[in-house]
Amino acid sequence: MKRIKYILLLFILLGVSSSFAQDKEVKIRVDGLSCPFCAYGLEKKLNDIEGVENIHIDFEKGLVTLNIVGSQKISEDEIKSKVEEAGFTPKKIEISDFKKTSTKTIK
Amino acid sequence: MKKSKLNIWFVVLAVCAFSLTNELLAQGPPINTDSPILLGLEGGGFRTFGKIVSTDLGETYIQPLAIPYNLTTNLQIGAIQPFVTRFPKNGENQSGFGNLSLFAKQMLLQIDSKAKTFRSLLKFTQTFPTGASSVSADVYSSQFMLVTGFVTLDYSLNTSIGYSFVSENLPDNLVYNFAFGYPLLPQKYPPFQLNLYLELNGQHTFDVNKSILFLSPGIQLITSSIFLVESSLQFPIVDDIGIMNFTYSLGIRYLIF
Numbered sequence: 001m002k003r004i005k006y007i008l009l010l011f012i013l014l015g016v017s018s019s020f021a022q023d024k025e026v027k028i029r030v031d032g033l034s035c036p037f038c039a040y041g042l043e044k045k046l047n048d049i050e051g052v053e054n055i056h057i058d059f060e061k062g063l064v065t066l067n068i069v070g071s072q073k074i075s076e077d078e079i080k081s082k083v084e085e086a087g088f089t090p091k092k093i094e095i096s097d098f099k100k101t102s103t104k105t106i107k
Numbered sequence: 108m109k110k111s112k113l114n115i116w117f118v119v120l121a122v123c124a125f126s127l128t129n130e131l132l133a134q135g136p137p138i139n140t141d142s143p144i145l146l147g148l149e150g151g152g153f154r155t156f157g158k159i160v161s162t163d164l165g166e167t168y169i170q171p172l173a174i175p176y177n178l179t180t181n182l183q184i185g186a187i188q189p190f191v192t193r194f195p196k197n198g199e200n201q202s203g204f205g206n207l208s209l210f211a212k213q214m215l216l217q218i219d220s221k222a223k224t225f226r227s228l229l230k231f232t233q234t235f236p237t238g239a240s241s242v243s244a245d246v247y248s249s250q251f252m253l254v255t256g257f258v259t260l261d262y263s264l265n266t267s268i269g270y271s272f273v274s275e276n277l278p279d280n281l282v283y284n285f286a287f288g289y290p291l292l293p294q295k296y297p298p299f300q301l302n303l304y305l306e307l308n309g310q311h312t313f314d315v316n317k318s319i320l321f322l323s324p325g326i327q328l329i330t331s332s333i334f335l336v337e338s339s340l341q342f343p344i345v346d347d348i349g350i351m352n353f354t355y356s357l358g359i360r361y362l363i364f
Contacts, residue, residue, distance in 0.1 A: 033224075034259050056296075
């Protein structure tokens with residue numbers, strides 16, 4: 001019985017850790033971002049990537065951040081190509097693991 | 108119609124038609140001057156506005172619809188169809204579709220840096236005499252235009268210069284525009300912006316050697332990433348034909364999907 005409990009616990013831990021590893025946070029330095037109304041095309045192109053959520057565009061920093069959820073694989077080349085298709089110049093791209101944290105609203 | 112009157116009417120139509128083409132091709136700010144930023148959308152957007160051109164001969168109201176489509180990142184095509192209503196001081200009101208224009212824009216140069224961009228493109232516009240003869244010139248015209256812009260988060264500068272070849276032995280035109288844009292609110296995304304513009308929009312008609320140069324203040328409210336509303340007045344500061352009073356436009360740009 002004890003052995004079964006250990007095996008179950010192991011499965012749960014493996015499941016949790018692998019789901020954390022699947023979500024990614026992507027930071028893209030984009031040059032040419034100077035007109036907010038022109039950035040809609042960039043948002044649309046990045047949304048074509050499967051699993052993309054929470055696109056945030058910081059014009060002052062020239063930085064686009066987004067999350068990719070699920071088991072989708074993403075490559076720097078794909079992101080680069082989407083930014084170029086939108087008419088901007090991609091620079092440094094950073095892809096890192098992203099762990100969702102639960103948030104509580106304190107009233 | 109006497110030749111001098113024909114020339115004046117042609118110049119008025121040319122001001123309506125060619126300045127209209129410039130405005131409609133602008134994909135982002137500014138209001139009356141073309142922009143070299145192509146937005147990166149395949150399609151799904153349109154632009155329309157109402158424009159009143161007031162002259163001593165009467166008023167003309169123009170309601171165009173422009174639909175652009177990006178074939179590639181650097182090549183855009185599109186069509187512009189205006190609907191025109193004339194309110195002449197002497198004579199009955201006339202209305203109908205104006206001449207259809209097809210256009211292509213090819214990006215020539217793009218230099219991007221952090222929060223800044225310098226771009227230049229070549230635009231070709233072909234206008235066909237498809238409109239009702241009472242509200243549009245019965246001519247073909249082909250316009251080549253160089254459009255250049257430097258856009259930062261603090262201000263924008265846009266210029267365009269174009270030459271129009273006109274059929275039926277009617278005079279060719281030189282069109283030139285300059286725009287300075289100043290955002291009043293912080294630049295963020297999704298956008299909520301209030302932008303002020305001061306523009307110079309000129310046209311010289313060859314053969315008759317008539318020039319018109321407008322000073323054009325304008326204001327633009329961007330309420331979301333897909334919708335903006337804008338308004339502009341144009342006062343003539345050079346008016347060789349001596350009949351132009353002002354133009355006023357109020358319009359929207361909307362990206363459907």
